[in-house]
Amino acid sequence: MSENATPATKTVLITGTSSGAGLAAAVAAAQAGFTVVATVRDLDRTTALREAAHAAGVELDIRRLDVTEPDSIEAAISGVLATHGRLDAVVNNAGVGSIGTLELLDLDQIRYGMEVNFFGVLAVSRAALPHLRASGGRLVTVGSAYGAVGQPFNEAYCAGKAATETYMEALATVAAEVGVTVSVVQPGPIASSFGDNMPIDRVALRAAAEAGPYKAAYANYLTYLPGMIAGAVQTSAEVAEYVVYALTDPAPPFRIQTSDFSRSFVADKLVDVDGSAVQAITRQWLVPADTGVNP
Template sequence: MSSKVVLITGTSSGIGLAAAVAAAQAGWRTVATLRDTGRAGALRKAAAEAGVELDVRQLDVTDESSVAAAVDGVIADYGRLDAVVNNAGAGHLGTLENESVADVRDVMEVNFFGVLNVSKAAMPHLRSAEGRLITVTSVGGVIGQPFNEAYCAAKFAVEGYMESLAPVAASVGVTVSVVEPGAVATEFVNNIGLDVESEVAAAGPYADALRAYLDRTVSQFLNGAQTPAEAAAPVVTALTDDGPAFRIQTSEWARGFTGTKLLDLDGSAVLGMTNGWVGR
C-alpha cells in the first residue's frame, strides 16, 4: 500500500479522536487505538460523518504485550509504520500530603511509561520509514501547576525524554515532536472522576487553596477551552509539514503561557502567576 500509516493512541474521545479523523482526511492510513474498543462508538460515528475509514484496534499503553501485539499487527497488515502519535493519557488531581506514592506511580505509568512503551516498540519501524514520533504532552509539561504535581511531573518527564531523544532519533532519520495543548473541551477532565465538594472536604489544610484552584480551572475550561479539532490540527501539522518544530503549542494562549516559563530564568514569573491560582 502506498498510503503512509500512522498509529494513534487514546482515540476514544477528545484530541485523539479528532486527530485520528483529521489524519485520515489528510490521506494517512490511520490505525486508531484505544484501551477498550467497546468505547469506540463516538470514534466510528465521527469517522462516518467525515467520510473517512479508520482501522480501530485495541491497545493498552501500560501493557507491553498489548503494545507489541498492536504494533506487530500493523506491520503484518500494512508492511510499514510511518508515524506514531502518543496521545493516550490520564488526568489526576492531588497533592503531596493527600495522595499516596502508589497514586503517583499510577499517573507516571500511563502518562510517561505508556509513551515509552509505544515509542520503543515503534522505533525500529519508524527508523525504516524515516518517520515521525509525535507525543501530545501539555502546557503542564512546561509549567508546574498546583494540585497537578503528579500529572505535571509525568508530562515534564515526557518532554525531557523526547527533547533528549530528538537529536538521537534524527541521526537515524526519525523526527520527534511534542504538541502542547492548553485547556481543551474534552472528556479528559470528566475522566478524572472529580467530585469537587468531596475533594475540598477531604483536602484538610489545603481546602481553601484547592477551592480557589478549582474555581479558576473550571472557569478556564468553560470559557477559554479549545475544541478537540482545534487542538488536533497541530498534530496533523506535525505529521505532514516538512521539518516540523520539536515543540508545537496548539494555540496563541498556549504559546504565551509556555513562553512565561521559557523566559523565566529564576522561577519568579511562574510562581508569581501560580501563587494567584491558590488565592495567595
Template sequence: MTTPATIPTATPRTVLVTGTSSGIGLATAVTAARAGWHVIATMRDTAKAGALLAAADEAGVSVDLRALDVTDPASVTACLAGLDRLDALVNNAGAGHVGTLEQESVDDVRAVMEVNFFGVLNVTKAVLPLLRQSKGRVLTVTSVGGVVGQPFNEAYCAAKFAVEGFMESLAPVAATAGVSVSVVEPGAVASEFVSNVGLPADALEQAGPYAPALSAYLERTSGAFASAQTSQDVAERMVDLLDAERPAFRLLTSDAARAFAGVKLADLDGSAVQNLTGGWVR
C-alpha cells in the same frame, strides 16, 4: 485492442494514534484519515469506539481500530502484530489527575506516571524500528503542564515534565537515524479529559488544610476551561505537523498556550512562574 496500463497509486502513509476514544485522539484520527493517512486508531477498550466510528463515518473515512493498553507491553506487541510499515506515531493516550502529595499515596503518583510517562515510552520504543525504516516521526501530546508546574497537578505535571525531558533528549539521537521527534503542548482543551481526572464529589471536604487553596484552584480552572480550545482545533494543528516537511520540536497549539508557556521559557530564575501560579491558590 490493448489494455491501458494501470497507473500505480501511492501507498497511503500510516500513522498510529493512541487514546482515540474521545477528545484530541479521536479528532486527530479522523482528521488524519481525511488528510489521506491510513490511521491505526487505538484505545484500551474498543467497546468505547462508538464515538470514533460515528465521527469517521460522518467524515466519510475509515480507521483501523485496534485495542491497545499503553501500560501493558504485551498489549503493545499484540497491537503491532503484522504491521510492516509505520510512518508516524501520535502518543496521545493519557489521564488527568488532581491531588497533592500529603493527601495521596506514592502509589497514586506511580499510577499517573505509568500511563502518562511509561506508557509513552512503551509504545515509542516498540515502533522506533519501523520509524527508522520509513524515516518517520513521533508526535507526543504533552501539555503546557509539561512546561509549567501547576498547583494540585503535581503528579500529572511530573509525568509531563518527564515526557518533555525524555523527548527533548531523544530528538537529536533519533534524528541521526532519520526519525523526527516533536512534542505538542495544548493549553485548556474542551474534552472529556477534565471529567476523567478522578476528583471525588467531596474533594473539598476531604482537603482539610488545603481546602481554601483547592477551592481557589478549582474556581480558576473552571474559568479557564470555559474558553478552552476545541479538540478539533488541536487535531488540525497536529495533522499540519504530521504533514510538515520539517516538523518543529515544540508545537504550542494556541495563543493562550504560547503566552502561558512563554512565561516559563523566558523565566531564567523561576520567579515569574511562582508569582503566576501562586496567585491561583490565594
C-alpha cells in the same frame, strides 16, 4: 517521512482515540490521506470514534492498545505491520488526568499517572522506533502546556507531562541521526471528555481538602480556574489540526503550541530562569481575588 511514500500509503498509529483530541486526530489524519490505526484501551468504548469516522466519511483501523501492557503494545504494532506492511508515524496521545496535591493523593495514584503519561509513552515509542527508522518516520507526542508550567493541585499530571516532554527533547536529536523526526504538541485547556478519565474521585478530594490544611487554597483554586481558562479552551478538532501539521510539515519544529494561551504560558516558563515569575503566576490561583497578589 519516507520520501518514497505518498500520503495515501503512509500508516500512522495513534493511541488514546476513544475520545477528545485522540479521536479528533484519528479522523483528521484519515482526512489528510493517512491510513490510520486508531487504538483504544477498551474496545467496548469505540462508539463515538466509529460515529465520528462515519460522519467524516473516512475509514479507521481500530485496534486495542493499552500503553501499560507490553504484550498489548507488541500485538498492536506487529498487527499493523502484518496488515499494512509499514509504520510511518506514531502519535502518543493516551493519557490520564490527576487532581490533587501530595498529601491528598497516595503514591499508587501518582505512580499510575506516571505509568500512563510517561512510561506508557516510552514503551510505545521504543517498540515503534525500529519501524520508524525503516520508514524515515515521525514520532509525535501530545503533551501539554502544563508540562512546562506546574499547575497547583495538578502536580502528578504536570510531572508526567514534563518528564515526557524533556525525554522527547533529549531524544529528538538522537532520533534525527537515524532519520526519525520527533515533535511534541503542547495544547492548553481542551474542551473534551478527558476529565472523565481522571482516576480521582472529585467529591472525595473536595472532602479531604475541606477537612485539611489545604481547604482555603483549594477552594480559591476551584473559584479562579474557570475564569482563567474561559477564553483559552480549544476544541479537540483545533488541537488535531496541529497534530496533522506535525505529521505532514516537511520540517516541523520540536515544540508546537496549539494556541496563543499555550504559547504565552510556555514562553513565561522558558524565560523564567529562577522560577519566580511562574511562582507568582500560579500563586495567584490559590489566594482570594481581593488580596492584591498579582501575577
